[in-house]
Amino acid sequence: MAFTMTRRNALATMAGGAAAGLLGRAGTASAAVPEMVWATWDSNGHPEYVVPFQKDTGTTIKLSYLSSEDAQFAALKTGSAADWDMINPSLNGSWRYIKAGLLKKLDLSQIPNVAKMYDVFRTTKKVQNDAGDTFAIPYLWGLNPIVYRTDKLDKEPDYTTLFDKKYAGQLAMRDYALESIAIAGLVVGVPRDKVFTMDAKELAEAKKLLITQKPLLRAYWQTIGDLTNLFATGEVTCAFSWRVPYDELQGKMAMGMAKPKAGVMGWCDCFAMPASLPDDKAAVAYKFIDYLLGPTYSSLVAKIGHYATTSSVIRDQLSKEEQATIFIDDMDVMKSFMWPVAPDNYSDWLKIWNEVKAS
Amino acid sequence: MKLPLSRAHLAIPVAFLLFLGCLLPLILLLVFSVFTVDMDAFVMVPAFSPQAWAQMLTKPVFAFLIGKAVMFGLGTAVLAAFAGYPVALAIASLAPAWKGIASVILLTPLYTGEIVRIYAWRIVLGSEGLVNTLLMWLGVIHAPLKFLLFTPFTTHLVLLYNTLPFMVLPIWLSIELVDRRLIEAARDLGARPLHAFLRVTLPLTTPGLSVGLFAVFALAAGDMLTPSLLGGPSGVTPMSMIDNLFGTAFDWPLASALSLSLLLVLLACATVMSWLVLRLKGARAVFRGGMR
Numbered sequence: 023m024a025f026t027m028t029r030r031n032a033l034a035t036m037a038g039g040a041a042a043g044l045l046g047r048a049g050t051a052s053a054a055v056p057e058m059v060w061a062t063w064d065s066n067g068h069p070e071y072v073v074p075f076q077k078d079t080g081t082t083i084k085l086s087y088l089s090s091e092d093a094q095f096a097a098l099k100t101g102s103a104a105d106w107d108m109i110n111p112s113l114n115g116s117w118r119y120i121k122a123g124l125l126k127k128l129d130l131s132q133i134p135n136v137a138k139m140y141d142v143f144r145t146t147k148k149v150q151n152d153a154g155d156t157f158a159i160p161y162l163w164g165l166n167p168i169v170y171r172t173d174k175l176d177k178e179p180d181y182t183t184l185f186d187k188k189y190a191g192q193l194a195m196r197d198y199a200l201e202s203i204a205i206a207g208l209v210v211g212v213p214r215d216k217v218f219t220m221d222a223k224e225l226a227e228a229k230k231l232l233i234t235q236k237p238l239l240r241a242y243w244q245t246i247g248d249l250t251n252l253f254a255t256g257e258v259t260c261a262f263s264w265r266v267p268y269d270e271l272q273g274k275m276a277m278g279m280a281k282p283k284a285g286v287m288g289w290c291d292c293f294a295m296p297a298s299l300p301d302d303k304a305a306v307a308y309k310f311i312d313y314l315l316g317p318t319y320s321s322l323v324a325k326i327g328h329y330a331t332t333s334s335v336i337r338d339q340l341s342k343e344e345q346a347t348i349f350i351d352d353m354d355v356m357k358s359f360m361w362p363v364a365p366d367n368y369s370d371w372l373k374i375w376n377e378v379k380a381s
Numbered sequence: 382m383k384l385p386l387s388r389a390h391l392a393i394p395v396a397f398l399l400f401l402g403c404l405l406p407l408i409l410l411l412v413f414s415v416f417t418v419d420m421d422a423f424v425m426v427p428a429f430s431p432q433a434w435a436q437m438l439t440k441p442v443f444a445f446l447i448g449k450a451v452m453f454g455l456g457t458a459v460l461a462a463f464a465g466y467p468v469a470l471a472i473a474s475l476a477p478a479w480k481g482i483a484s485v486i487l488l489t490p491l492y493t494g495e496i497v498r499i500y501a502w503r504i505v506l507g508s509e510g511l512v513n514t515l516l517m518w519l520g521v522i523h524a525p526l527k528f529l530l531f532t533p534f535t536t537h538l539v540l541l542y543n544t545l546p547f548m549v550l551p552i553w554l555s556i557e558l559v560d561r562r563l564i565e566a567a568r569d570l571g572a573r574p575l576h577a578f579l580r581v582t583l584p585l586t587t588p589g590l591s592v593g594l595f596a597v598f599a600l601a602a603g604d605m606l607t608p609s610l611l612g613g614p615s616g617v618t619p620m621s622m623i624d625n626l627f628g629t630a631f632d633w634p635l636a637s638a639l640s641l642s643l644l645l646v647l648l649a650c651a652t653v654m655s656w657l658v659l660r661l662k663g664a665r666a667v668f669r670g671g672m673r
Contacts (some may be wrong), residue, residue, distance in 0.1 A: 092629035098632060099423055122423040145584070193528050239614040241531055256509045369420050372630040379617040380442045 050168045055306045061086045061094060061103065062110040065246060065266050065329070066162055066291060071322050075313045081306050089244050090198055091115050092372070095373035098124045098296060106296060107303050108310060113290035114363040116149050116158045125157040126295040132308040133159065135333060140353070143332040149292060154178065158292035161314045162323065165359060166201070166287040169253070169263040173276040178293050180282040181205050185231060190238040194252060194261035197242035199375035200362050201287055205262060206231045214285040218363045225374060232378040242379065253277075269328050280297050288359030290332070407641070413638035425633055433634035435462045437642055446619040453618075454602025454650070457540045458548075461597045462590060464541065465548035469589075472549070473556040487546050495543075499610045502539055506530040533611025537624055540601045547600060548593035555589025556582070584661060591658045593634050595651060602647055 043302045060067055064087045072083040086105075088094050091112050097103035099122060111119045119125050125189040130136050136144060136159065139316070149158040168179050174192065184193055184205065195202050200218075206228035207217040220228065240258050243249040250267040252258040253275070261267075292309045294306055313319055320331040324340065338351055345351035365371065414433050415427045437443050472483045490498060505511045508525040516522045528534055559582060567577040583590075605620035619639060626636035 090629065096628040096631055103465065118423070121421075154437060236614045241613050242616075251503075255503070255507050326557070369418075369630060369632065372625075372632075375632070376617075376622060376625060377440075377442050379614070380446055 024296055027240070034270075049306075054302050055081050057082045057084055058107040058303060058306055058310065059084045059086050059105050060108045060110075060310070061088055061097075061106040062108075063088055063246075063291070065264060065327055066110065066323070068322075068326060068335065070326065071319060074318045074322075075310060076312075079306065081211050081308060083310070087245070092199070095122075095124075098122075103296075107299055108307050109294050109296060111158055111292050111294055112362075113143075113146065113148050113158075113160050113163075113292055114361050116294070118364060119294065120149075120151050120157050124297055124325060126299055126304065128156045128159065128295070129308070130156060133312045133315070135312050135335065138333045138335045140334055141313065142353075143290065158294040159311050159315070160290050160292050161311065162329055162331055163288065163290040164265065164329050166262070167268070167283065168260065168280040168282060169265070169268045170260040170278050170280060171253070171276055174259040174276040175278075178278065178280045180280065181209050181284055183260060184262060185209055185235050187238060189260055191240055192259040193235075193239050194241050194243050194249060194258040195235070195239055196262055197244045197379075198370045200364060200368070202232065203228050203371055203374060204287075204360075204362060206235070208284045210266055214360055217285075218359070218365050220365075225370065229374045229378060232374075233381045236378065236381060265328060285360040288361050290360055290361070294329065401555035407644075410637040410641050412635050414641060416634050418632060419632060420631075423631060430634070433632075433638040436635055437638045443619075443622075443639055443642065446617070446622055447643050450619050450643065451646060451650055453536065453540060453604075453608070454598040454647070456537060457544055457601035458594045460537070460541050461544050461548040462594060465593060466552055466590070468545070469549045469556055472553050474500045487549055490516040490542070491546060495606055496610075498543070499539070499606065502535070502611060503530060506535060522591040531611065531616075533612060533615055536608045536616065539607050540604060543604075543607065544597040544600050545616055547596040551589040551592040551596070552586055553589070555586035559585045587658065588662045591654075594654060594658075598651070598654070599647070601642075602650075 058081055060072075060083050062085065064085075067083075067085045067087070072085070076082055088110060094103075094109065094111070095115070095118055097111065098106070098119070103109075111125075112152065115127075139160070143160040143163070146160065149160065150156050168181070168183070170179050170183075183189060184195065195205075203220075203225070204217045207220050207224060208214065210224070210227045210231055212220055212224050212228075216224075240343070241252060243252065243261065243263075245263050249258070249261060249263055250270050253261070253267045255273055265279060268277050271277050293314055295307050299307065315331060315333040315335070317335045320333055320336045321339075323329050323331060324336065324344065324347075325373045328347050330350045337345065340348075340350075342351055413425070415429050415431070417428045417430045417432060418424070419426050468487075472480055472487070477485055493501075503510070506529040507513070508527065508530070510530070512529060513522070513525040516526070564577050564581050567581045568574070572580065601618060603617055605624065608616040608618045609621050610616070623636050623640050623643075626632045626639065630636075662663070
């Protein structure tokens with residue numbers, strides 16, 4: 023076979039060589055790290071979501087599911103999460119991790135897909151320290167609705183429904199101080215923009231309401247799998263929830279999802295690395311966050327989990343209906359969200375929550 | 382060369398382990414309980430502050446939780462004694478081959494994980510579970526009995542079930558060691574079966590009963606998973622509070638003070654139980670090296 027060296031061939035050969043070199047190095051880095059532990063929510067880290075990454079890199083992603091953001095922070099702070107290589111702080115809670123020195127400073131040049139993020143997430147200061155260094159990357163967002171059985175409730179619920187004696191024994195609340203106390207705050211009349219900075223009097227009112235709510239509850243749920251199970255077995259018919267039970271049980275039961283007008287709790291999860299992560303693992307972690315912002319993870323999480331990533335990479339490939347399902351048909355939706363922020367006096371909130379549960 | 386070692390020296394490694402595994406953490410808890418926490422920097426500050434102990438003594442929630450643990454422990458221990466004694470008597474009266482089978486059946490629930498057992502109970506006691514479905518099918522009830530699941534009743538029931546083997550086994554062993562001729566002598570002297578049981582068998586099996594009571598009390602008072610996952614909104618325990626304070630709330634001083642307080646109260650209860658047990662003839666006989 024004859025081979026003629028042309029300018030095009032020469033460039034292609036050089037590019038191929040460079041790519042092979044890069045891939046070779048990438049392969050070596052990944053092969054040197056056989057396993058990475060990703061601490062995340064069960065809804066963000068279904069095993070099938072990480073299969074393509076594992077195939078591409080040869081690194082196994084071991085999933086460690088979180089029970090609450092507070093527990094994640096505490097585990098990192100107390101050193102009981104030494105095996106975690108990649109973690110999942112929330113957008114609005116990231117400041118605590120950064121302030122406590124728990125996160126590794128990120129080099130954004132190693133994450134090409136950052137360029138495809140929606141501006142609101144790409145330019146957020148909430149993941150930076152005072153010097154402007156970035157420590158976390160927002161990658162997944164959505165809202166926390168009230169999920170309910172349409173055949174058991176006669177009207178669409180709002181937050182007051184969660185405190186209504188009429189539904190005693192059928193309700194569930196999340197075992198999470200921040201959101202539960204904030205919801206009680208909204209019900210006692212604290213304005214939406216003040217609910218995460220309630221003063222002592224308002225907190226006391228919220229606490230009183232939560233104590234009256236306790237006998238009405240069937241359970242405080244800790245994991246979304248547990249809540250889904252409670253819906254599936256008929257124990258609970260209405261709960262402040264994530265959307266998972268709605269998606270999982272739709273078709274099997276008459277499920278509804280309400281977005282209370284008083285304010286919808288928005289959430290945004292970030293990717294971060296523990297401060298002590300060694301360089302070889304950090305190299306794989308950079309590839310992983312790039313994967314989370316890329317088309318494969320975005321498609322999987324949109325179609326299976328019905329969540330949107332912070333990247334616009336697949337938005338135009340989705341139908342209008344699919345866009346609506348994950349709330350990206352109209353990006354203004356985020357303006358009506360309440361973004362839960364852990365307040366400075368959060369330890370007081372935690373004490374109140376413990377007292378409510380022990381009452 | 383002959384080493385100057387006695388049999389008592391064999392206990393040194395275990396004593397060392399006990400020191401490392403029990404006393405040392407307790408000393409650390411005591412030290413942490415007088416520290417403070419800087420919530421801005423999220424670090425513990427070495428200090429000599431009574432803050433955590435003041436909260437411990439002034440906030441009724443902690444006394445309530447400790448009292449709840451004691452009630453769970455005592456209630457379960459007493460119920461397990463009443464339920465376990467007849468089972469132990471029945472096993473002791475079986476032929477040797479059947480005793481083996483009975484012991485396997487008795488211990489089978491312990492071979493499954495606690496989480497598996499908990500979810501199995503949910504299937505049995507739930508609104509659409511086995512018991513409610515059966516009762517509704519029989520026409521005994523027309524709506525599910527909600528109190529079966531996610532109530533203190535559930536917690537007591539499951540704690541009793543989980544701890545029953547720890548009551549039955551020591552009582553059964555005690556019964557096996559009773560000299561049957563003593564019971565026969567009592568019957569020959571005119572004692573009725575119940576009288577012979579109360580005057581001979583029960584006192585002689587007091588050591589087994591005591592071991593069972595102490596074990597079940599400790600297991601039930603310290604359990605966290607069962608109340609948390611089956612007790613519903615009332616499932617909070619001192620253990621879950623300690624877990625929350627050490628973890629989520631990062632309030633190690635208060636968590637340490639609560640841990641020590643719980644330990645002191647449980648030790649006090651165990652001491653009272655020991656004192657009561659030692660009032661019984663059978664237990665005194667064992668501790669004094671024979672019946673007098």
